[in-house]
Amino acid sequence: YDDVAVMAKHIDAKEAIRLSEKAIQKKKQILGENTLSVIYNYLTLGEIYLANDDPKRSAEYLDRAKSMIESSKEPENAKKCDIYYEMCEAFNFSSRPKDTINFCKKSLECIAKFPSKNNQETLFKEGRTTEMLAQNHIAIGEFDQGLEFYKKNNQILEKSFPQKENAYYFAHGQNLMKMANIYSEKKDFKEAINTLNNAIDRSE
Numbered sequence: 001y002d003d004v005a006v007m008a009k010h011i012d013a014k015e016a017i018r019l020s021e022k023a024i025q026k027k028k029q030i031l032g033e034n035t036l037s038v039i040y041n042y043l044t045l046g047e048i049y050l051a052n053d054d055p056k057r058s059a060e061y062l063d064r065a066k067s068m069i070e071s072s073k074e075p076e077n078a079k080k081c082d083i084y085y086e087m088c089e090a091f092n093f094s095s096r097p098k099d100t101i102n103f104c105k106k107s108l109e110c111i112a113k114f115p116s117k118n119n120q121e122t123l124f125k126e127g128r129t130t131e132m133l134a135q136n137h138i139a140i141g142e143f144d145q146g147l148e149f150y151k152k153n154n155q156i157l158e159k160s161f162p163q164k165e166n167a168y169y170f171a172h173g174q175n176l177m178k179m180a181n182i183y184s185e186k187k188d189f190k191e192a193i194n195t196l197n198n199a200i201d202r203s204e
Helices: 002-008 013-030 036-051 055-071 078-093 097-113 119-139 143-160 166-185 189-203
Strands: none
Touching: 013 036, 036 055, 036 078, 055 078, 078 097, 078 119, 097 119, 119 143, 143 166, 166 189
């Protein structure tokens, strides 16, 4: 049911919900209540409701998945890493910065322990995760942490684009612009101007 449910959530929300609920029932019977596979289906339901503008129902399932993964006794593995990453994305989309930070940090630690065989996939997830960490730290006024994660994101960009394609300069420049704004918020105008000039230099 899982693969069909994931495909259906982009086409037919009602069918995706039906299949996900059916998968949960089957898995509970076969695997038990609090398994990673069941948690993943609760997370999928949360994402489906979120994508279909039902934040209340989405929150119910996301919170259920959150509670279950936090009490899970299963050791960390690639499946658990995927759940951390998906929860990071889901909570970010739900505008829940503290939960986003929590699961993004878990995701980043897990990616380091269980990197994908595809190096570009690992770099993409590291890049996306550090970007969300920067944004959500800033959202709750933690500017220093936000700066640190933008710096880490720039380091990942260096690895992702060794040939320094246009996409690299654009993403790196965008990060520098955001960092300049943070320095300005911190009243560190000298560093804000230096960072802004650096961003302009890279765009030329």
